[in-house]
Amino acid sequence: MGEGQQAQGKPYLRISSLTKMFGPFTALKDVTLEIQEGEFVCFLGPSGCGKTTLLRAIAGLDIQTTGKVEQAGVDISALPPTERDFGIVFQSYALFPNMSVAKNVAYGLENRKTTKAAIRKRVEELLELVGLPEQGDKYPAQLSGGQQQRIALARAIAVSPGLLLLDEPLSALDAKVRVHLRHEVKELQRRLGITTVMVTHDQEEALTMADRIVVMDQGKIEQIGTPLEIYREPRTSFVADFIGTMNFVAGTICGPGAVQLGQLVLTCGTDGLAVGTTVTIAVRPEDIVIQGVSSGHENAYEARVRGLEFLGSFVRADLVSDATGDALLRADISINLMRHQSIADGDSVLVSLPSERIRIYPGTVSRE
Amino acid sequence: MSEFAADVLTAPIVKPKSSRDDWTMRAFMGVIGLYLIVALALPLYTMLVKSLEDHDGAFIGVVNYIEYFATPSLTYSINNSLYIAVITTIITVTLAFTFAYALTRSCIPFKGLFKSIIMIPILVPSLLPGIALVYLFGNQGMIKGLLMGNSIYGPIGIIIAEVFFTLPHAIIIIITSLSIADSRLYEAAISLRASKLRIFFTVTIPGCRYGLISAAFVVFTLAITDFGAPKVIGGDFNVLATDIYKQVIGQQNFQMGAVVSVVLLIPAILAFVVDRIVQRKQVALLSSRAVALEPSPKRSFDLIMLGYVLLVSFFLIGMLAVCQYAALIKFYPYNLSLGLHNYQFDLMDGGGWDAYYNSIKMALYTAFFGTIIVFSGAYLVEKGRGFNRGRALFQFLAMMPMAVPGLVLGLAYIFFFNHPDNPFGFIYHTMIILVVSTITHFYTVSHLTAATALKQMDREFEAVAASLKQPFYKTFLRVTVPVCLPAILDISIYLFVNAMTTVSAVIFLYGPDTALASVAVLNMDDAGDIAPAAAMGMMIFYTAAGVRALHYFMSRGLEKRSQAWRMR
Numbered sequence: 046m047g048e049g050q051q052a053q054g055k056p057y058l059r060i061s062s063l064t065k066m067f068g069p070f071t072a073l074k075d076v077t078l079e080i081q082e083g084e085f086v087c088f089l090g091p092s093g094c095g096k097t098t099l100l101r102a103i104a105g106l107d108i109q110t111t112g113k114v115e116q117a118g119v120d121i122s123a124l125p126p127t128e129r130d131f132g133i134v135f136q137s138y139a140l141f142p143n144m145s146v147a148k149n150v151a152y153g154l155e156n157r158k159t160t161k162a163a164i165r166k167r168v169e170e171l172l173e174l175v176g177l178p179e180q181g182d183k184y185p186a187q188l189s190g191g192q193q194q195r196i197a198l199a200r201a202i203a204v205s206p207g208l209l210l211l212d213e214p215l216s217a218l219d220a221k222v223r224v225h226l227r228h229e230v231k232e233l234q235r236r237l238g239i240t241t242v243m244v245t246h247d248q249e250e251a252l253t254m255a256d257r258i259v260v261m262d263q264g265k266i267e268q269i270g271t272p273l274e275i276y277r278e279p280r281t282s283f284v285a286d287f288i289g290t291m292n293f294v295a296g297t298i299c300g301p302g303a304v305q306l307g308q309l310v311l312t313c314g315t316d317g318l319a320v321g322t323t324v325t326i327a328v329r330p331e332d333i334v335i336q337g338v339s340s341g342h343e344n345a346y347e348a349r350v351r352g353l354e355f356l357g358s359f360v361r362a363d364l365v366s367d368a369t370g371d372a373l374l375r376a377d378i379s380i381n382l383m384r385h386q387s388i389a390d391g392d393s394v395l396v397s398l399p400s401e402r403i404r405i406y407p408g409t410v411s412r413e
Numbered sequence: 414m415s416e417f418a419a420d421v422l423t424a425p426i427v428k429p430k431s432s433r434d435d436w437t438m439r440a441f442m443g444v445i446g447l448y449l450i451v452a453l454a455l456p457l458y459t460m461l462v463k464s465l466e467d468h469d470g471a472f473i474g475v476v477n478y479i480e481y482f483a484t485p486s487l488t489y490s491i492n493n494s495l496y497i498a499v500i501t502t503i504i505t506v507t508l509a510f511t512f513a514y515a516l517t518r519s520c521i522p523f524k525g526l527f528k529s530i531i532m533i534p535i536l537v538p539s540l541l542p543g544i545a546l547v548y549l550f551g552n553q554g555m556i557k558g559l560l561m562g563n564s565i566y567g568p569i570g571i572i573i574a575e576v577f578f579t580l581p582h583a584i585i586i587i588i589t590s591l592s593i594a595d596s597r598l599y600e601a602a603i604s605l606r607a608s609k610l611r612i613f614f615t616v617t618i619p620g621c622r623y624g625l626i627s628a629a630f631v632v633f634t635l636a637i638t639d640f641g642a643p644k645v646i647g648g649d650f651n652v653l654a655t656d657i658y659k660q661v662i663g664q665q666n667f668q669m670g671a672v673v674s675v676v677l678l679i680p681a682i683l684a685f686v687v688d689r690i691v692q693r694k695q696v697a698l699l700s701s702r703a704v705a706l707e708p709s710p711k712r713s714f715d716l717i718m719l720g721y722v723l724l725v726s727f728f729l730i731g732m733l734a735v736c737q738y739a740a741l742i743k744f745y746p747y748n749l750s751l752g753l754h755n756y757q758f759d760l761m762d763g764g765g766w767d768a769y770y771n772s773i774k775m776a777l778y779t780a781f782f783g784t785i786i787v788f789s790g791a792y793l794v795e796k797g798r799g800f801n802r803g804r805a806l807f808q809f810l811a812m813m814p815m816a817v818p819g820l821v822l823g824l825a826y827i828f829f830f831n832h833p834d835n836p837f838g839f840i841y842h843t844m845i846i847l848v849v850s851t852i853t854h855f856y857t858v859s860h861l862t863a864a865t866a867l868k869q870m871d872r873e874f875e876a877v878a879a880s881l882k883q884p885f886y887k888t889f890l891r892v893t894v895p896v897c898l899p900a901i902l903d904i905s906i907y908l909f910v911n912a913m914t915t916v917s918a919v920i921f922l923y924g925p926d927t928a929l930a931s932v933a934v935l936n937m938d939d940a941g942d943i944a945p946a947a948a949m950g951m952m953i954f955y956t957a958a959g960v961r962a963l964h965y966f967m968s969r970g971l972e973k974r975s976q977a978w979r980m981r
Binding site for chain 1: 427428432874877879880882891975977
């Protein structure tokens with residue numbers, strides 16, 4: 046396990062060599078992961094990558110085929126969900142439609158030798174906490190989607206579980222509500238200090254909410270790291286492609302710290318790859334420098350603008366060049382800069398690719 | 414990947430630990446599973462074995478079958494049954510399609526009323542249309558002349574009665590398949606300048622083809638397995654269902670009864686399997702994004718459709734009216750004065766008024782216990798954890814009764830429960846065996862109703878409840894049952910009505926103290942007391958219709974009460 050691991054004492058949740066088979070299909074392949082107490086971790090990946098399977102294994106809803114799950118130092122690998130310690134929120138909210146909001150929130154508090162008055166008080170507290178006081182007598186269907194999800198959250202944390210599991214909790218909501226609720230959930234989690242695992246396919250959600258992100262693909266963990274690490278230093282081409290926008294062009298290693306792109310030789314970290322290795326060069330559109338570049342700049346070359354795509358706050362320019370051969374690079378140019386430099390279709394511009402922003406992956410990446 | 418698989422094998426497989434909740438659930442699954450095994454699988458198995466034995470119970474292989482197929486008077490019934498079923502299917506599906514088309518694609522008034530009228534045949538025993546036909550076209554029939562010398566006793570009578578009996582089933586299925594049409598397909602076709610006829614054959618028919626096929630198989634199965642109509646109006650025209658009855662009741666030849674039962678099972682099972690496959694495809698056609706088709710008024714078309722719908726309604730109500738009239742007439746055709754003379758059931762053989770009360774009791778028990786068993790069973794299949802193979806087997810068993818004709822089930826019960834070594838033998842000739850056989854006979858449709866309702870519930874309720882450490886039965890009682898209450902009411906009403914009207918399964922099973930109204934109709938008709946038989950049949954109709962009305966108002970009340978949380 047590498048970067049981003051907060052090496053402070055024993056982890057709260059430890060998952061070792063987890064494998065889950067559905068018949069002949071392997072949904073999780075040898076997944077190992079540690080989560081610290083109070084941490085907010087996102088499982089991020091495309092649909093079918095195994096993130097939900099992993100969450101359900103942690104909950105005991107679909108127990109893994111092999112491997113171990115430990116929570117707070119206890120091996121819970123084989124325990125049924127009723128004997129584990131977690132609260133869960135689903136994309137569908139799963140609120141009991143025939144019960145009032147208050148009854149929904151109180152559901153887990155019953156049969157616990159708690160008096161009715163105490164339950165009522167706790168429910169009021171929780172509704173206050175999720176910002177919906179005075180809504181206890183309504184039925185779920187009378188609330189908006191965002192409100193329903195907050196009630197589901199209140200129900201899940203009512204019993205003060207040690208672990209909060211969120212299965213795509215915001216995916217069913219409208220875009221605006223989603224953004225708003227992101228902050229609220231994160232804020233609530235911080236205030237309660239509850240260890241939280243959230244499954245999502247929305248990278249923006251993961252980047253804004255998580256302390257650490259676990260990027261998954263085809264049942265395997267691709268990378269674990271803080272949002273910044275994942276974005277800045279994607280360890281694999283999959284992560285680079287999945288998170289944000291990335292230019293991928295084919296190149297060849299032509300020396301230590303040098304890679305050939307067409308006729309161009311770029312300086313960049315080559316990770317000790319042997320000369321002659323076919324690689325994929327990756328650079329984000331916003332990292333391509335266009336302003337104030339002179340030919341003396343590192344990795345500078347002259348490119349031609351072959352199309353401009355207006356995207357609101359910025360413009361994405363398609364850059365081609367004889368020097369780079371077939372390779373097409375897309376660069377993001379802020380609207381501000383566009384005004385200053387008045388770049389138009391067909392113009393020639395001097396661009397530079399900062400070496401510390403270039404990532405090299407062995408092999409070729411097939412896209413589109 | 415192969416390297417990886419080797420890895421997996423070396424690591425120890427995690428054996429999930431079961432909670433007390435899991436064990437409780439498994440115990441419930443076991444009990445319900447046992448019910449279907451005892452009430453369905455074992456009796457059918459026993460019957461199969463019986464068909465391979467001689468009178469003394471010694472195994473003789475297929476000798477009975479050889480004897481059966483060597484007896485032309487018996488095998489002739491196979492042709493007769495197929496003939497009746499095929500002709501009925503063609504007529505019913507044609508009539509039903511036109512009726513359903515009128516209700517979904519025209520702007521005729523009173524659609525709700527017509528929808529209620531077509532439910533009439535479901536509320537009466539299949540014997541009743543036969544009795545009506547006797548009065549209309551029998552030897553002294555009111556409008557006998559219309560038959561132009563043909564006899565109603567035989568295929569003509571059976572087919573008319575079967576069409577009456579099967580029409581609602583076909584109409585319900587076809588209405589469903591016609592109402593899922595996507596209006597955008599029609600708009601696309603119109604914008605491409607397709608003619609009306611072409612639209613009908615390229616959009617309408619393909620859109621409801623699965624409904625039509627499904628309706629055809631349902632009608633075919635009902636017609637080939639029905640016993641009531643051929644019994645009353647069949648005359649000398651033997652079919653498989655009446656053969657079973659004659660072999661068992663008339664000649665006490667149980668082995669041959671078993672052989673005919675197995676023969677009758679084959680087309681029923683085949684039709685059932687095809688229907689299931691087709692239904693699965695129908696579901697795939699449902700698109701939640703479809704834009705509902707709203708018919709627009711077309712004066713002449715609407716008038717033609719209204720005329721047609723009125724004609725069919727007249728046929729259905731007319732049959733019933735004839736029965737009611739016959740029940741009130743003192744002595745047809747000699748004394749046409751009206752009175753309640755024929756309602757003195759206690760003066761006739763067949764069970765008297767007690768039979769009527771028994772029927773109500775039996776229907777109530779069936780509705781009550783049946784609903785509990787069916788709904789719990791469907792819940793465990795749909796929402797249960799673990800026991801996957803057991804649940805799949807249960808699902809299979811739950812679908813089987815649809816393919817088993819009532820007479821066959823009844824005969825299987827004789828073999829199984831009347832066996833001296835059977836610990837459940839004490840229920841023979843009691844109310845219990847009538848209730849058990851009726852629940853089992855009508856299990857499949859009830860199960861599907863419950864399963865559909867359960868499938869519409871959020872899949873994660875159980876997971877949430879588990880995370881909140883609440884036992885599954887609490888969530889079942891406090892969430893699942895209240896949310897599914899409309900479906901539960903539907904199931905109980907379905908079971909009640911069918912328990913009131915069924916003849917086939919119970920005809921072999923009633924005892925001296927447990928005669929039923931529907932059985933009384935058959936026995937009185939047999940004894941020549943046709944008017945009292947009609948009177949009793951109408952009593953069944955009024956009871957079933959009354960309960961239906963009650964159900965309607967209860968559903969409305971429920972809807973109002975749960976409006977707050979059911980709104981979308």
